[in-house]
Amino acid sequence: MNENIIEVRHLSKQFKNHLAVDNISFDVKRSEIKGILGANGAGKSTTISMLLGLLIPTKGSVNILSIDILKHRYKILNKINFSSPYVDLPKKLTVRQNLYIYGMLYGVKNINKKIKNIAKELDFEKLLENKTGELSSGQKTRVSLGKAVINDPEILFLDEPTASLDPDTADRVRTFFEKFVKSHKTTIILASHNMEEVKRLCNTVMMMKNGKITDQGTPNQLINKYGKKNLEEVFLKIARQE
Amino acid sequence: MMLSIKRIIALVLRYFFLIKSSAPRILELMYWPTFQMILWGLISKHLMTSSDWVAQTSGALISGVLLWDVLFRSQLGFSLSFLEEIWSRNLGQLFVSPLRPLEMVLSLITISFIRTFIALVPAVLLAIPFYSFSIFQMGISLMFFFASLLMTGWILGIFIISAIIRFGVSAESLAWGAIFALAPISAVYYPVTTLPIWLRGISLCLPQTYVFEGMREVLFTNQINIEYFIKSVGLNIFYGIIAVIIFLISFDGARRRGGLINTGE
Numbered sequence: 222m223n224e225n226i227i228e229v230r231h232l233s234k235q236f237k238n239h240l241a242v243d244n245i246s247f248d249v250k251r252s253e254i255k256g257i258l259g260a261n262g263a264g265k266s267t268t269i270s271m272l273l274g275l276l277i278p279t280k281g282s283v284n285i286l287s288i289d290i291l292k293h294r295y296k297i298l299n300k301i302n303f304s305s306p307y308v309d310l311p312k313k314l315t316v317r318q319n320l321y322i323y324g325m326l327y328g329v330k331n332i333n334k335k336i337k338n339i340a341k342e343l344d345f346e347k348l349l350e351n352k353t354g355e356l357s358s359g360q361k362t363r364v365s366l367g368k369a370v371i372n373d374p375e376i377l378f379l380d381e382p383t384a385s386l387d388p389d390t391a392d393r394v395r396t397f398f399e400k401f402v403k404s405h406k407t408t409i410i411l412a413s414h415n416m417e418e419v420k421r422l423c424n425t426v427m428m429m430k431n432g433k434i435t436d437q438g439t440p441n442q443l444i445n446k447y448g449k450k451n452l453e454e455v456f457l458k459i460a461r462q463e
Numbered sequence: 464m465m466l467s468i469k470r471i472i473a474l475v476l477r478y479f480f481l482i483k484s485s486a487p488r489i490l491e492l493m494y495w496p497t498f499q500m501i502l503w504g505l506i507s508k509h510l511m512t513s514s515d516w517v518a519q520t521s522g523a524l525i526s527g528v529l530l531w532d533v534l535f536r537s538q539l540g541f542s543l544s545f546l547e548e549i550w551s552r553n554l555g556q557l558f559v560s561p562l563r564p565l566e567m568v569l570s571l572i573t574i575s576f577i578r579t580f581i582a583l584v585p586a587v588l589l590a591i592p593f594y595s596f597s598i599f600q601m602g603i604s605l606m607f608f609f610a611s612l613l614m615t616g617w618i619l620g621i622f623i624i625s626a627i628i629r630f631g632v633s634a635e636s637l638a639w640g641a642i643f644a645l646a647p648i649s650a651v652y653y654p655v656t657t658l659p660i661w662l663r664g665i666s667l668c669l670p671q672t673y674v675f676e677g678m679r680e681v682l683f684t685n686q687i688n689i690e691y692f693i694k695s696v697g698l699n700i701f702y703g704i705i706a707v708i709i710f711l712i713s714f715d716g717a718r719r720r721g722g723l724i725n726t727g728e
Contacts, residue, residue: 236721270724273559277718298561307724308555311477311547318480325473326560352484368556 232281241267243432254409256419259429265412303378304369312354327372339367358385416453474570496532496586537616540578542638545624555724604687614699621706625713650675670698
């Protein structure tokens, strides 16, 4: 787990009068699960959007798999994927149709077999012929996660992946990602407000506030450093300090 | 830049599944062209009894209606397919995938062609038994007109989706209304000479004007005016290049503003 798979340097994003991300730098190693924590508006989603190439930074550089994504993002897009509650899959298409189309877009081979396997692992086999818009929010989240792993990504960006799931399903999803990272050596960038999830899944955590990285380390390092009982207390301490 | 046929087909499939999933959607596609053809067919039938000029040129109005609908449908098919992505908040997902903006444009062109075909076939075929008029009497020139109008519709579509990417869903109404602003100066139902002199220059800058002028020439004199066709295609290429440049600038602007993620209902 030594190779840097993501290198971010002096990244900033200014929206008119609002500095959403302020000169942040960090690295992510292969097979690492890095959590990005911060209150709403801290700059987590903006950072992820810039790493995905959906948003052009005002300043700074992002290298993913040794590719400068500001210049050559199309070289790596088939090796990454993401899931976010802020985007949807077409509601009028069935789950199978949606996954098939994304399988094609990512150049996946044996798409039907792949869809079957993913649906089994994420427990939505029975939903494959249902229209995506008719699913419950928890079911949609699982399908969205299925889309996110359809291309066996080397890097996966997850924004609040278990936000709308019941505890049982959320636990299954976390177990799925633990296995997925082991079997595929996938790197995950995880933005979440669920501290138990972050502590369970993440090797390292990056705390953000007002667009800046305020601290980073392993969950235990941060808990010890701030002298708190758990990550939630660390989060509250950082979020509330002036 | 390498474009991928597979990704283009993937997106065409996405729109095709959407059309296929809804019978009302297919009926709606066919409804307006057929309705227009019946209405204008009856008007021209009435005029034929009272005007020698129209009597000699029976079919000019129906041809105008049908060909105008080629333009309208191709623009609408293009723009609405793109709007489906906005409405379903799918744009972010698409552009995190390896899909390139120009591949999206090519898939929108393909699905627009399919939608236009579905929309117009019933109207064109029904005109034969209803009014003893076949648009196919224009022969090979019909293919030229059809191709040129499709191109114009797609170019208008590219301008419209560029505006939607730039200004968000508030620009959605352009997809429905923009083309009607062009109708009076496109010489659809009357020659360009009918227009006031100051408007003729504008009209002659539009590719579709040459199609409708050419259409009348075929119907009135049975002559194909190649010059009209060349001017129409030439203008389409010119505007097409401008449209693609504007689209790419809008797309780039959306990536700067975060519009690819936030654009939605």
